[in-house]
Every structure is written in C-alpha cells, then in structure tokens.
Amino acid sequence: MRRQLLMTAIVIISTCSFTLADEGPSNTVSGGGTPEPRPLPEWTVKIRSDHPRLFFNRETWPAVRERALGPERQWYKRFQSKVARLESELAGQEMPAARDLGPQAAWSAFLFLMTEEPRYLELAKKCLDTSLRYYEQCFEERKSVNWYSTSRVHAVLAWDWLYNHLTDDQRRSTMSRLIHVIDNVIRARPAIYRENMSGYNTGFYGVRNCLWFIGCTAFETGIELERVNEWLIWGYDENLRMLEHRRRACGDDGGGASATLGYIFGAYPWAEQNFFYTWLSSTGENIAGDWPHSAMLANYVLWNWIEAEPVPLEFGYGDTPHTRNTLPTNQLYTHMANIRHLFGQAAPKAGALARYLQQKVPQQSYAETWFIYPFLLTQAESSPEPFRPINLPNGxxxxxxxxxxxxxxxxxxxxxxxxxxxxxxxxxxxxxxxxxxxxxxxxxxxxxxxxxxxxxxxxxxxxxxxxxxxxxxxxxxxxxxxxxxxxxxxxxxxxxxxxxxxxxxxxxxxxxxxxxxxxxxxxxxxxxxxxxxxxxxxxxxxxxxxxxxxxxxxxxxxxxxxxxxxxxxxxxxxxxxxxxxxxxxxxxxxxxxxxxxxxxxxxxxxxxxxxxxxxxxxxxxxxxxxxxxxxxxxxxxxxxxxxxxxxxxxxxxxxxxxxxxxxxxxxxxxxxxxxxxIELLQGSQSYGVRLNAVDRAWEILFRTTGPLGGHIRRSGAEAIDRSLATTVQPQSDI
Known part of the structure; x- marks a missing residue:
C-alpha cells in the first residue's frame, strides 16, 4: 500500500525558492491563491517504511549494539553514567522545569534500545516533553533556542529511535509539536535574534538543518503530511547543494566552506557526515564515495598544522580569536574517524592520512556533540594503515x-x-x-x-x-x-x-x-x-x-x-x-x-x-x-x-x-x-637582492614592469640560474 501511495499521491507542498543561499521553504502560492501541486520525487521511494531510520536501522542495529558493548564499551559507559545522573536529578519530578534536554532524550532512547529497561523509555519521553516545552517557551518569548540545531536534531533522533515503543497518539503529538516549534522559528518575522538560519553555503548547522531529519523520519507516517513532504524535499535538495558547494570549495587539494579553522575543523563537517549517515540508514545507499572531497579535509589539516610544544598551532587565518593560535583539534579525532569509516575504501589515501592524523592529535577521544558516531564506525578498523607523509613539497x-x-x-x-x-x-x-x-x-x-x-x-x-x-x-x-x-x-x-x-x-x-x-x-x-x-x-x-x-x-x-x-x-x-x-x-x-x-x-x-x-x-x-x-x-x-x-x-x-x-x-x-x-641589485628594468647566506650566495631579481617575473641564481654546488616561474605549478591530491 505504501509504495502504491508513493507512486500515485500528489501532495500539496510549497514552491521552494532558492534565489538566496539563506532562504528556506516557504508557502509561496500562485496568483489564484491555490498552491501548485507537485509530485513526490522518485528518490523518495528509497526511504524505508519502518523505524528507526536515522543513523541506524533494523538491519544495522546489531552491529551498532555490538560496538557499544565491545570496542566502544567505555564510550557507552560514559553516556550510561550521564543518563544515570540525569535520572537521579529528575527523580520525582513529574514535569521538570522547561529546558533543553534534546541530547539527553537521545541518550536515554539509545540506552532503552540497548537494555529494553522501561525506565529509560520513560526518561526519554520526559526529556522530550521538557525540551518541547522549552522550545515553545523560547518562541513565545522570541528567544533563540541555540545557535546550533544539534539539540533539536537529537530530539528528532529520540522520536525516531522510540517510534516502535510509542503509542500512535504519542507519536503524533510529539512530532507535531516538534514540527510546529521549528516552523514557528523559521517563519518568525522579524527573525528571532541569534537564531541561526544558515544554508548550504555556510556551516548549515542552524535551525533549518532540522528539516531533513524531520522530513526523513516522519515521511509517510501521516503526521503533518504537507509540511513533512515539503521539508523532506527541501532538506534533500539543500544537502546536495551543500555537498556541491563544498566540493567546489575543496577543489582537488582539500578544504571546506571556510578557511577559518575553528569552523572547518569544528562544526562544519557535521552536516556532510550526518547526511551521509542518515541517507545510508534510511535508504541503504552509501553515497559518501560519490563525494570524496569530504575526505580531503585530512590534507587541509596536514598543511595548517604548525608543529609546536606542547600542542600544535595554526596561522590564525580569518575570524580566529588569536588568543592562543592553537590548532582547533577538539573535533578532529572524531572527524578523522568518520573519514576512515566513510572513505576508507572510496578514498584510501585520504583515509590512511586521516588515520595518521587521528593518532597524532592531542585529544585521543571522541567529541561528545554527536555521541552516536563511535557506534557507527564499523568500517574504520578496515581502513588503510596510517600514511605518514614524508617527502612532501615545501609549498x-x-x-x-x-x-x-x-x-x-x-x-x-x-x-x-x-x-x-x-x-x-x-x-x-x-x-x-x-x-x-x-x-x-x-x-x-x-x-x-x-x-x-x-x-x-x-x-x-x-x-x-x-x-x-x-x-x-x-x-x-x-x-x-x-x-x-x-x-x-x-x-x-x-x-x-x-x-x-x-x-x-x-x-x-x-x-x-x-x-x-x-x-x-x-x-x-x-x-x-x-x-x-x-x-x-x-x-x-x-x-x-x-x-x-x-x-x-x-x-x-x-x-x-x-x-x-x-x-x-x-x-x-x-x-x-x-x-x-x-x-x-x-x-x-x-x-x-x-x-x-x-x-x-x-x-x-x-x-x-x-x-x-x-x-x-x-x-x-x-x-x-x-x-x-x-x-x-x-x-x-x-x-x-x-x-x-x-x-x-x-x-x-x-x-x-x-x-x-x-x-x-x-x-x-x-x-x-x-x-x-644583503646587497641591493638594480638592472635596466629590474630590482633585486644579493644575499650571502651561510653556505652560499643567492641573487634574486624582479621585473619592475610588465608581467610578473624575474630571475633566480645560486652559486656553489648544485647551482641554480633560471627565470622565476610565470605559471602556476599544478598540484592535486595528497
């Protein structure tokens, strides 16, 4: 029945506008006031009909559970302890004061799936309700929930993971409230101060990042049908725009959507990795290999790394605070692990470099922001052996x-x-x-x-x-x-x-x-x-x-x-x-x-x-x-x-x-x-220097007019005597 509906249903959804990078879905209608009907794209038939769908599914869950009880047992115990403390804190509180417990809802839901202990199910539901009341309160007061979408996405994860253990009324009520609080923020005019609306050409970790997760898991549940379908399509399209934008930004060398390292080594990779993981879990397709630029982040890390004691440093490019100039490595252990898992086979050299860098970063532990990552890394250990870069070029x-x-x-x-x-x-x-x-x-x-x-x-x-x-x-x-x-x-x-x-x-x-x-x-x-x-x-x-x-x-x-x-x-x-x-x-x-x-x-x-x-x-x-x-x-x-x-x-x-x-x-x-x-040199149309270094003398001349160029000469053994380059030497890969 589901597939038949997919192939025949015509849904009433908004016409999406993409004229500006930060625009999201809107209810633009035709001149007669009737929304234009639009069929569901063919790719939507790939989304599985059961739950969970986000980050893992019924088939992959055993491997996830095995990692939690095996190689990542300490990581699992870490969050088990956090949930125990939260459980103690909320004990006896039927309706805790409103606050954001989105991540805690996901932790509790995960523990419930691991243990099947009802107390974790009840705790997860309490965290969801507490968070939703907080999100609703923030909107009423026109306050930002958070610059990042992370906590709200975790609330969506909790709903998805608990889907089979909620009543139909609980599913509908919770998801409808989630949709409404997100929709209210997106449509607020004037926009809520410090509520991040970033799109595909920035970090894409603001509130609109939630749309893909909600659309993906609520699809074909019959809940808020029009809005869910709209968000699913917009989220898919926006994620592909993001991947294409970042592929262009990386070129054939590596990089990302900004050269300021606090962003590109911090929160920016989440959007790519999360889309790869959730597309895989909801459709069974691994598309990461189609976007190998993401693995080349490892090469950009390598060249920004200034070796120093006690920790590596960076140059301080762009919007870097310049208080310490330490290389931002808090997320790098996790990012490199994800590269190993997602690209170990598709981009083996980048995967090998990521393994080398993962072993080299000072913080030898995962970042807690997306606690689920370590349990997904089933292919990380089969990635190539570490590639220690030697004989690299000097530029x-x-x-x-x-x-x-x-x-x-x-x-x-x-x-x-x-x-x-x-x-x-x-x-x-x-x-x-x-x-x-x-x-x-x-x-x-x-x-x-x-x-x-x-x-x-x-x-x-x-x-x-x-x-x-x-x-x-x-x-x-x-x-x-x-x-x-x-x-x-x-x-x-x-x-x-x-x-x-x-x-x-x-x-x-x-x-x-x-x-x-x-x-x-x-x-x-x-x-x-x-x-x-x-x-x-x-x-x-x-x-x-x-x-x-x-x-x-x-x-x-x-x-x-x-x-x-x-x-x-x-x-x-x-x-x-x-x-x-x-x-x-x-x-x-x-x-x-x-x-x-x-x-x-x-x-x-x-x-x-x-x-x-x-x-x-x-x-x-x-x-x-x-x-x-x-x-x-x-x-x-x-x-x-x-x-x-x-x-x-x-x-x-x-x-x-x-x-x-x-x-x-x-x-x-x-x-x-x-x-x-040092001696100043002057020619008919050039200036330069003679430099007497410790072991040899150099002469460098620069043209003063016309195209940029010059000449370089070095005496002694392995002498040099030639023009400076007038073209860009090509470089690519690692």
Whole structure:
C-alpha cells in the first residue's frame, strides 16, 4: 500500500525558492491563491517504511549494539553514567522545569534500545516533553533556542529511535509539536535574534538543518503530511547543494566552506557526515564515495598544522580569536574517524592520512556533540594503515581556499609561512589579499586583532580586525574613501584598505627542494569603481596596481617584492608588518621576537622609505584615526601578544603614483644577532637582492614592469640560474 501511495499521491507542498543561499521553504502560492501541486520525487521511494531510520536501522542495529558493548564499551559507559545522573536529578519530578534536554532524550532512547529497561523509555519521553516545552517557551518569548540545531536534531533522533515503543497518539503529538516549534522559528518575522538560519553555503548547522531529519523520519507516517513532504524535499535538495558547494570549495587539494579553522575543523563537517549517515540508514545507499572531497579535509589539516610544544598551532587565518593560535583539534579525532569509516575504501589515501592524523592529535577521544558516531564506525578498523607523509613539497597551493602554504619541514624547528591570495570563499574571510604570516619558534609576522568576546568587541572586529590594516599588506590612503563593511559592527572609516574580499589572483607558483615562489595580484581587491557622493564630486578608483612576489629561500629567508600604483601621487602608501611585541628599529632594519623565535626585516626599497613603529598603550589597534580597543578581561600578556599590538609602517617619503617595495626577512632563534649580508641589485628594468647566506650566495631579481617575473641564481654546488616561474605549478591530491 505504501509504495502504491508513493507512486500515485500528489501532495500539496510549497514552491521552494532558492534565489538566496539563506532562504528556506516557504508557502509561496500562485496568483489564484491555490498552491501548485507537485509530485513526490522518485528518490523518495528509497526511504524505508519502518523505524528507526536515522543513523541506524533494523538491519544495522546489531552491529551498532555490538560496538557499544565491545570496542566502544567505555564510550557507552560514559553516556550510561550521564543518563544515570540525569535520572537521579529528575527523580520525582513529574514535569521538570522547561529546558533543553534534546541530547539527553537521545541518550536515554539509545540506552532503552540497548537494555529494553522501561525506565529509560520513560526518561526519554520526559526529556522530550521538557525540551518541547522549552522550545515553545523560547518562541513565545522570541528567544533563540541555540545557535546550533544539534539539540533539536537529537530530539528528532529520540522520536525516531522510540517510534516502535510509542503509542500512535504519542507519536503524533510529539512530532507535531516538534514540527510546529521549528516552523514557528523559521517563519518568525522579524527573525528571532541569534537564531541561526544558515544554508548550504555556510556551516548549515542552524535551525533549518532540522528539516531533513524531520522530513526523513516522519515521511509517510501521516503526521503533518504537507509540511513533512515539503521539508523532506527541501532538506534533500539543500544537502546536495551543500555537498556541491563544498566540493567546489575543496577543489582537488582539500578544504571546506571556510578557511577559518575553528569552523572547518569544528562544526562544519557535521552536516556532510550526518547526511551521509542518515541517507545510508534510511535508504541503504552509501553515497559518501560519490563525494570524496569530504575526505580531503585530512590534507587541509596536514598543511595548517604548525608543529609546536606542547600542542600544535595554526596561522590564525580569518575570524580566529588569536588568543592562543592553537590548532582547533577538539573535533578532529572524531572527524578523522568518520573519514576512515566513510572513505576508507572510496578514498584510501585520504583515509590512511586521516588515520595518521587521528593518532597524532592531542585529544585521543571522541567529541561528545554527536555521541552516536563511535557506534557507527564499523568500517574504520578496515581502513588503510596510517600514511605518514614524508617527502612532501615545501609549498602547497590550495587554489579554491585562496592560500599558499610554505615550510622548510614539519618539525618544531622549521619555518612556516602562509600567503593569502586567490580563492573562491568569502565566508569568515578578511580584507587580507597578499597577507603573509611567518612562524619560526614563535609568531614573528602575524595576523593582528581579535574576535575575542565579539558581542562586546564587535566594533573592534569590524573596524580593525577584519580590515586590511590588521594584516601584513599594503595600504593606499585615499581621503574620503568609503568603508569596507564587515559583520559584527558598524564600520566608520577606511584606513587605506581593500574593498573586496575576493578578486585577487595567483599569477605564478612553484615549489622545489630549494625555494618556493609565489606571485599574486590583488589589484581588484582595492578597486571600488566610481563612488557617487551626494553634493560632492565623484570619487574615482584609488588603485591601478598592487602585486606581491615572495621567494622563500629554505630554510630561513624571504624576499618580498611589491609593485604598488595609485591613481593619485598624493595617496600615501604604507607597507605593513605586524609583530607580537614592540619591534626594535635600527635604520631600515627591524628586529622582532616572540617566544624562542626572532625575525629581522630589512627595507631595500623605496630608497627614501621611513619606518615607523605604531602600537603600545592607546595605539595597539590604531585605524581610521582611532584605537579600536577591546575588553581584555581574562586575557594574559601572551594572549594580547598574539593579537599583535605593534606594527611597522614602511612609507615612501616623496609622493609618487608608483612605488616599489623590496624587503628581505630572515628568521632564526633568539641567538641570531644580525642578518646575513644583503646587497641591493638594480638592472635596466629590474630590482633585486644579493644575499650571502651561510653556505652560499643567492641573487634574486624582479621585473619592475610588465608581467610578473624575474630571475633566480645560486652559486656553489648544485647551482641554480633560471627565470622565476610565470605559471602556476599544478598540484592535486595528497
């Protein structure tokens, strides 16, 4: 009967609109006011008719139960203890005060299936009712339930897992209430403050993420038929959009929907993994292998990893708080385990790398957010043996993520550098094209500013932290230029920065065992067209050209050459480098220390440059005529140092439309007393340096006009004498 109904029923559902990424299903109707009928898609016949359907089903349950009692017994006992404490806490309370117990409902339901003890069934039902009353109360008070959908999805899981043990009235009542509280939030106008409506091109872990889970498990139960069918279809379509968006974002290198690691190594992978798991459990089809980009997260972890003691660090890209710059690893053990299970056969090399990284992360335990994962990992142990990456290139270009990583090795005494250019993602990205971050036993040239306590420090976030002035970039100051907007606050001015997050282009890239070279053009990020100003003359574009070429001479030297052309010679230019502590200036050389590392930077061009240190009390985050202070309560001196409270501005003395900036940076430990010998070289249409390193001499020349390019020469054994690359060296896979 069910299949017959599926093939013949015409359901009245909403016409879904997808013109904006954050739009969800709506009740748009035709001009006559009658909703347009739409048949169920053919794929809906695949959804099984029985329950449970979410994460496991009748056939897979024995294997899930076996893992809970076997390899993951300690994990099972952990949640058994949590449920016991909850049971004691709620004992004697017929109707506990409303609060969110969605996860606890799922824990209790799982324990009931494991033990068949009625007390767990009653506890799960009590948790569901308590949660539903809380969700309803939140809506009445127009308050957000939670930024994440996780707890509400767990309430749905509890309903699905208990389906066969609820009366028909209990099923209908509970599911109808769940649907109504979600529907009310989605339709609320104005939208409820801090209720996350994110869609396919973000993290997709807000309230609308619930629609797939509800649609999938309530499908063909006869409960809220129209709404359930609508949500099932919308959820399916939105998940496929998410997978396609993330596949494009990953390219052939790896990555995800944002280059800010707290997101991509944290909550972002949940949406993909949950869809893979629930599609498999509800239809019997394993589609993970069709989306191998998800497994390539392991490669992105590998290249963002800065080896340090006692824990690994990261570069601090994008909306990272900069309080510690520790690699966010809390979820990585679980993410790598899921990759091993889901992709061990479909993407064996990525699965092997995930196994290596899983063994390497400091937290050797699963994250509790989705407690069900460990019980599902039936294929994890059959994944390939760990792949320990050796003989990796010294540079890696993640094209779609807009990043080039450079490093001399993967140890605690190696040099690490991140260069930002290109890319297709603006999510949590700053106005930072051509920025570089350098780490050697400390953060020597760093990203400055913070997202710490963003609801208090939002003006800092928008006016300093996200702006070009907070990064190691070039500024072009045009009087009266409009601000570059950013979330979290009202931007009141522009401190010579960029106006577009996207638009920069990597023009050349090559990596070999001796050096890494990259060239980028960020002109399009500065250009903003003619600005119409009421009662004032139009404001023309301020920038004709901004390019940067970097040669990383392994293991300790960087040669950086910038061409900058303004539309007006009077527009001041500043070349910026940010440091953790107050830099020491000696003529045209700066020295800066952090932890056990030391950096020297020497300015060779412009020859009339003035070096100015900006920072210290009252000037830590100076931009657009104001210090964008933060509430620093709870922060240590080291936390503040990692926010970079000093910068050096390299500024031409004479006004010119075109300026060339040439710098040599050398890193070492705190015993490094001076830079190696450096000499400025000049040709007919080139500038460069002669660098006398410890064991050999280098000469690097850059063209000053025309296409980006140059020449590199090294004397001694294994001499080098050739042009710098003018194309992008292809890279893919691991």
């Amino acid at each position: 890696r270009h993640f094209e779609t993520m807009g990043q080039v990583f450079m490093r001399s090795g993967t140890g605690t005494n190696d040099t690490y550098c991140l260069f930002s250019c290109g890319g297709a993602l603006s999510q949590h990205r700053h106005y930072d094209a051509l920025n570089f971050v350098i780490y050697y036993r400390g953060f020597l040239a760093l990203d400055s500013g913070t997202r710490y306590e963003e609801f208090v420090n939002g003006e800092h976030l928008a006016n300093y932290y996200a702006q070009t002035v907070a990064h190691n970039c070039v500024l072009i100051h045009q009087p009266g230029e409009p601000p570059a907007r950013y979330w979290g606050g009202t931007v009141v001015g522009n401190h010579g920065g960029q106006h577009r997050q996207l638009g920069s282009v990597v023009k050349a890239f090559e990596t070999n065992r001796d050096f890494v070279y990259v060239a980028g053009d960020a002109t399009a990020c500065y250009r903003h067209g003619v600005v119409r100003r009421e009662g004032l003359p139009d404001l023309p574009e301020k920038c004709e050209l901004v390019t940067r070429q970097i040669v990383f001479l392994l293991p300790h030297h960087f040669v950086i050459f910038d061409r900058v052309e303004a539309t007006d010679a009077t527009y001041r230019k500043d070349w910026l480098i940010h440091t953790a502590h107050r830099p020491v200036l000696d003529g045209r050389v700066l020295r800066a220390d952090h932890n056990q590392g030391r950096m020297y930077s020497r300015t060779l061009l412009p020859e009339d440059a003035t070096l100015t240190a900006v920072g210290g009390p009252g000037k830590e985050f100076w931009a657009a005529g104001k210090n964008w202070e933060i509430v620093a309560e709870g922060l240590t001196e080291e936390n503040l140092a990692l926010m970079g409270q000093w910068r050096v501005e390299v500024t031409p003395t004479a006004p010119r439309k075109t300026d060339l900036f040439l710098h040599v940076i050398q890193v070492g430990d705190r015993t490094l007393e001076a830079m190696d010998g």
